[in-house]
Amino acid sequence: MASTEGLTTEQRDFWAENGYLIIPNALSPETVDELLRESHQLLEDFSLDGHPMTKFTTGDDASSSAHVGDNYFLTSHDQIRFFFETAAFSSSGVLLKPKTRAINKIGHGLHLLSPAFRSATLTRGNLAIARDLGFSDPRVLQSMVICKQPEIGGAVPSHQDSTFLYTNPPSAVGFWYALEDCTESNGCLSFAPGSHRRCEVKKRFVRMEGGGTGFEDVQSAGEWSEEDETFVLGPVERGSLVLIHGNVLHKSERNTGMGSRFIYTFHVIEGENKYDEKNWLQPTAEGFSRLNDVE
Numbered sequence: 001m002a003s004t005e006g007l008t009t010e011q012r013d014f015w016a017e018n019g020y021l022i023i024p025n026a027l028s029p030e031t032v033d034e035l036l037r038e039s040h041q042l043l044e045d046f047s048l049d050g051h052p053m054t055k056f057t058t059g060d061d062a063s064s065s066a067h068v069g070d071n072y073f074l075t076s077h078d079q080i081r082f083f084f085e086t087a088a089f090s091s092s093g094v095l096l097k098p099k100t101r102a103i104n105k106i107g108h109g110l111h112l113l114s115p116a117f118r119s120a121t122l123t124r125g126n127l128a129i130a131r132d133l134g135f136s137d138p139r140v141l142q143s144m145v146i147c148k149q150p151e152i153g154g155a156v157p158s159h160q161d162s163t164f165l166y167t168n169p170p171s172a173v174g175f176w177y178a179l180e181d182c183t184e185s186n187g188c189l190s191f192a193p194g195s196h197r198r199c200e201v202k203k204r205f206v207r208m209e210g211g212g213t214g215f216e217d218v219q220s221a222g223e224w225s226e227e228d229e230t231f232v233l234g235p236v237e238r239g240s241l242v243l244i245h246g247n248v249l250h251k252s253e254r255n256t257g258m259g260s261r262f263i264y265t266f267h268v269i270e271g272e273n274k275y276d277e278k279n280w281l282q283p284t285a286e287g288f289s290r291l292n293d294v295e
């Protein structure tokens with residue numbers, strides 16, 4: 001589906017230097033339309049009956065309790081589940097928006113259960129890119145649509161994806177496809193170029209022994225401070241692919257506009273690296289999806 005078959009030398013050099021890479025026109029307009037249609041259909045079809053109303057909160061501060069960790073979230077790896085925007089509720093917990101305009105993200109098993117997302121994920125184009133990034137056994141471990149709803153789409157604080165998708169050694173890479181134009185006003189991504197070379201992963205998001213989730217220090221990490229990093233905006237047009245190194249610091253701001261900012265993203269880890277039972281996201285008995293199987 002990605003019209004690209006691997007990366008050029010120039011693209012690989014940019015990636016190595018900066019820890020991210022923007023590839024315009026990676027999806028055809030027809031595919032973008034299909035994925036958007038599927039996203040809207042899922043939002044129309046899910047039921048609020050019995051829904052735990054789990055909010056997706058992205059506080060990644062170890063001292064904060066503002067991170068999601070209920071059972072609905074922890075067992076979402078092979079399901080299509082719907083996580084709310086915090087700002088969709090009043091202070092007394094009343095849902096203020098229609099459900100289709102209240103969801104922060106849909107995840108984390110779209111690549112397993114939705115034919116449209118599956119065929120946009122397990123592609124030769126994505127495999128060729130993964131190989132060019134150095135993967136031997138690339139495994140897709142999660143997928144999601146992030147909606148950044150009009151007016152209430154929340155900011156995603158600066159983070160490294162390998163904190164949340166930890167392997168030893170770290171290997172996560174995000175494949176982030178824009179389904180709508182992403183601009184400064186609707187909360188496009190921004191990156192600290194080169195931070196993947198300076199900033200080892202300091203902490204990992206784990207299942208806590210007493211239940212829920214929290215952060216654990218990663219012992220080997222050297223000293224660095226996010227305050228020393230400078231972020232650059234990465235606005236992109238719909239159909240673009242953004243590759244995100246698991247160690248690069250990146251974030252997105254609130255959507256203050258009147259339109260949504262839908263994107264589809266899935267993450268890949270190296271199947272040969274150690275993935276342990278502490279991680280919040282656990283594989284099914286079959287293991288994570290092998291990108292090598294598309295050959």
Ligand SMILES: O=C(O)CCC(=O)C(=O)O
Binds near residue numbers: 176188
């Ligand atoms: O889409 C966004 O706004 C943030 C996505 C992100 O940070 C990620 O996928 O790691």
